[in-house]
Amino acid sequence: MKTLDQYNFAGKRAVVRVDFNVPLDKSFAITDDTRIRAATPTIKKILQDGGSVVLLSHLGRPKGGPEEKYSLKHIVARLGQEYGQQVQFAEDALQAEAQAQALQPGQILLVENVRFYGEEEKGNAEFAAKLAKLGQVYVNDAFGAAHRKHASTAVIADSFAPEDRVGGYLLQGELDNAKKVLEQAERPFTAIMGGAKISDKILIIEKLLDKVDNLLIGGGMAYTFAKAQGGQIGNSLLEADKMDLALELIEKAKAKGVNLVLPTDSVIADKFANDAETKVAQNNQIPDGWLGLDLGPDSIKAFSDIVRQSKTILWNGPMGVFEMSSFAKGTETVAQAIADATQAGAFSLIGGGDSAAAVNQLGFSEQVSYISTGGGALLEYMEGKELPGVTALG
Numbered sequence: 001m002k003t004l005d006q007y008n009f010a011g012k013r014a015v016v017r018v019d020f021n022v023p024l025d026k027s028f029a030i031t032d033d034t035r036i037r038a039a040t041p042t043i044k045k046i047l048q049d050g051g052s053v054v055l056l057s058h059l060g061r062p063k064g065g066p067e068e069k070y071s072l073k074h075i076v077a078r079l080g081q082e083y084g085q086q087v088q089f090a091e092d093a094l095q096a097e098a099q100a101q102a103l104q105p106g107q108i109l110l111v112e113n114v115r116f117y118g119e120e121e122k123g124n125a126e127f128a129a130k131l132a133k134l135g136q137v138y139v140n141d142a143f144g145a146a147h148r149k150h151a152s153t154a155v156i157a158d159s160f161a162p163e164d165r166v167g168g169y170l171l172q173g174e175l176d177n178a179k180k181v182l183e184q185a186e187r188p189f190t191a192i193m194g195g196a197k198i199s200d201k202i203l204i205i206e207k208l209l210d211k212v213d214n215l216l217i218g219g220g221m222a223y224t225f226a227k228a229q230g231g232q233i234g235n236s237l238l239e240a241d242k243m244d245l246a247l248e249l250i251e252k253a254k255a256k257g258v259n260l261v262l263p264t265d266s267v268i269a270d271k272f273a274n275d276a277e278t279k280v281a282q283n284n285q286i287p288d289g290w291l292g293l294d295l296g297p298d299s300i301k302a303f304s305d306i307v308r309q310s311k312t313i314l315w316n317g318p319m320g321v322f323e324m325s326s327f328a329k330g331t332e333t334v335a336q337a338i339a340d341a342t343q344a345g346a347f348s349l350i351g352g353g354d355s356a357a358a359v360n361q362l363g364f365s366e367q368v369s370y371i372s373t374g375g376g377a378l379l380e381y382m383e384g385k386e387l388p389g390v391t392a393l394g
């Protein structure tokens with residue numbers, strides 16, 4: 001992979017694929033800008049060389065057409081602050097060529113969400129070739145989307161000569177840190193998995209069983225395990241078609257000697273709201289009409305104790321609905337335990353858009369070793385899978 005420092009961008013227009021899939025609140029304000037800040041060194045290097053930049057990104061999961069809540073126009077002003085200059089905006093990825101060609105050295109153009117075209121996620125070659133016309137060199141700095149073989153993350157590279165395909169600083173740094181955990185993990189090695197996207201992660205959990213000593217499973221995905229074990233989970237998150245797999249994972253963990261820890265209790269709520277009525281329940285005895293939204297006190301203690309004794313820690317996915325203060329305690333306490341372990345010499349790698357947001361929001365960002373901008377991308381890399389976004393640069 002050609003690195004940024006091996007390329008001189010003077011007089012060149014670079015198409016830079018970034019992962020600006022940042023969380024937005026209801027009024028479209030950015031609630032965590034980690035991914036924006038993380039790509040800045042790459043963009044500055046290109047500009048300082050005397051190049052111009054055409055930014056491509058996705059935001060959210062639109063259904064193949066424009067959707068106001070997923071428009072990248074919401075982040076234009078923030079980018080302007082970040083780069084200390086006005087950032088131009090192209091409202092349609094396939095109508096952006098004239099605007100791109102008019103860019104002067106040092107200028108930046110942000111192109112509307114590439115997923116407003118269904119061809120993006122299909123990895124359509126014609127669509128990719130049209131995007132490639134926006135510049136003369138392709139830079140991929142979208143580590144968070146490097147596991148997607150999409151038009152702008154991978155296929156587009158075919159339209160550029162190998163010497164004009166470049167890996168950005170963020171992409172390179174992320175790969176270096178992930179390798180540290182994969183190849184030099186000091187034991188005990190603990191992975192903590194949580195969040196809502198059960199189907200995205202459950203297969204990856206299986207792979208982690210070959211690498212870790214402890215696997216802690218919290219957040220929404222834990223209820224699929226509880227239900228599979230015969231528990232009552234009320235209205236908590238469930239992916240019914242993954243229950244068999246959950247049981248298999250429990251068995252496999254046993255066979256491999258991995259300490260798989262599930263929450264024993266939860267903070268449950270009578271509605272999905274910060275002002276809901278709450279109480280603590282055993283994870284297998286959640287009444288109908290109630291839903292588990294955070295780790296309970298026993299689970300918090302069990303998780304934190306293991307984390308504090310670990311020498312390598314990988315965390316992906318919050319332990320509860322941390323965005324609501326009533327359900328943030330599990331995530332906060334686990335983050336504190338990771339910070340304590342790091343202070344005591346452990347290497348801690350935090351992955352996932354929401355996990356990174358939680359660590360920032362709760363004020364722990366300076367107390368962990370590395371915050372990855374990748375969720376699925378980091379995990380797939382850890383699992384030993386090839387990342388199409390990286391392979392395409394070769």
Ligand SMILES: Nc1ncnc2c1ncn2[C@@H]1O[C@H](COP(=O)(O)OP(=O)(O)OP(=O)(O)O)[C@@H](O)[C@H]1O
Pocket residue numbers: 194195196197198218219220221237292293294316317318319320321322323351352353354355356374375376
């Ligand atoms: N018990 C729960 N019930 C419902 N939602 C939950 C629960 N626990 C956590 N969540 C939600 O899960 C979401 C995060 O899940 P997600 O799988 O997206 O994690 P992530 O860290 O962002 O990883 P990635 O980057 O792969 O998306 C948060 O918005 C959080 O509120």
Ligand SMILES: O=C(O)[C@H](O)COP(=O)(O)O
Pocket residue numbers: 019021060061144145148353374375376377
């Ligand atoms: O948030 C992420 O993990 C990346 O931006 C990829 O998004 P996706 O899971 O919607 O492809």
